[in-house]
Amino acid sequence: MATTERPIEDPGLSAYVDRTLAALRAALQQGRALAEATPEVLSELTDQQNRAEAPGTMGIVLALGLCFDELDTALTPGRTLEVLSQCYEFELVRICPDPIVTRAFEERSERMRDILDCQQALLTSYTGET
16 A cells, blocks of 8 residues: 555545554554454455445455455465455556446556556565465
8 A cells, every 4th residue: 555656535545544554564463464353444344345436446445354254264375366456456557547448448557457466576576486
């Protein structure tokens, strides 16, 4: 989130993202790949899903929701890919000047290439595969 091109304009969503990222960091520091999905967390996740209106916001809410242990206690490769994909989409629809994102825009966007490079580096650092 620190590298997004535009800050999240909705103060409620921005605060939710900050709280959720703090919970995820705390889980990682405790050696857990996923954070605990308490009833409060799930309630707030549902509220944010219902409120997500601005372009890209549903993507980041879904990505963060996948980082909790409600669905499964394992962070599988497929789940990791979905989190990264939702984060990519979050930024893509927010920086595209047109209401419909085109492949041409995506391919020309240095920002989107940078995100893919960063995500690839993250995956490589954890898997050792290139």
